Amino acid sequence: MAKADVLARVKQDLALGHTYTATQRLRTLVAIQPEDLELRHLLTTVYRQTGNLVEAGRWAFLLDDVTDEERAAFERANPDPWLRLRLLRWDSPISALPDAGARERLTALTEEAAAAGPPSTYDGPLSSPSRSRTAAIPCLFVMIALGVVGILAAIGVFRMITWVIGG
Known part of the structure; x- marks a missing residue:
């Protein structure tokens, strides 16, 4: 399905108040086209409308209009810099970002992750139930x-x- 078709469906979903469906469609498009900043902006707008500061901060992190409150909420919810980098889903070079502020934020996050060292191996979810209970x-x-x-x-x-x- 073409981007224009999906965006038309997103617009229809939002007109009907179906924000969850709209965010799922937009997240799918962002996963396919992670370098498309227009899609990130649309997704950020929907999360702002629903009051989800963490996700708004995540998707606006690479945009010029991210607020300090959104960024702080994203960082509090995801304190590990490696995780934040992974959640941003940005595979292009930092220089591909048109906004200087976004380039600075991503550079700082990359340096923070490098200073923290690579993540440890994955041992499962932090709150996995005990074996005896299951x-x-x-x-x-x-x-x-x-x-x-x-x-x-x-x-x-x-x-x-x-x-x-x-x-």
């Missing part, structure tokens, strides 16, 4: 299922006995 859920389900089957079997045996005796 193992207990299937065990509990099996116990409940066996209990239900036992009750149904007891009812069946009782009915069979009453049928044989009464019949």
Whole structure:
């Protein structure tokens, strides 16, 4: 689907108040064309309208109209400079950015990431559930299922006995 078609659908989504669908369409386009600053600006505008400062700061980081409040919210939500670099999804050279402020911000972030050193290896999500709890859920389900089957079997045996005796 062409960019113009997707943008027409985004405009229609926004007119209907479907901001989630509009952001998903725009994020898909940005993933395909990460160097398209117009798309980043549109996505930033939608996030600003919904009050999402973190995402507005993320997508406006490389634009000339990013606010200090948006940038600070993005940095607070993502304190690791390597993560912020990855979230920006900018693969082009820094010099490809038309705004001097954006080039300075990206250069500073790149230097901050280099000073912090490379990230450690990925060990899974920070809040992964403990293994004993996840193992207990299937065990509990099996116990409940066996209990239900036992009750149904007891009812069946009782009915069979009453049928044989009464019949």
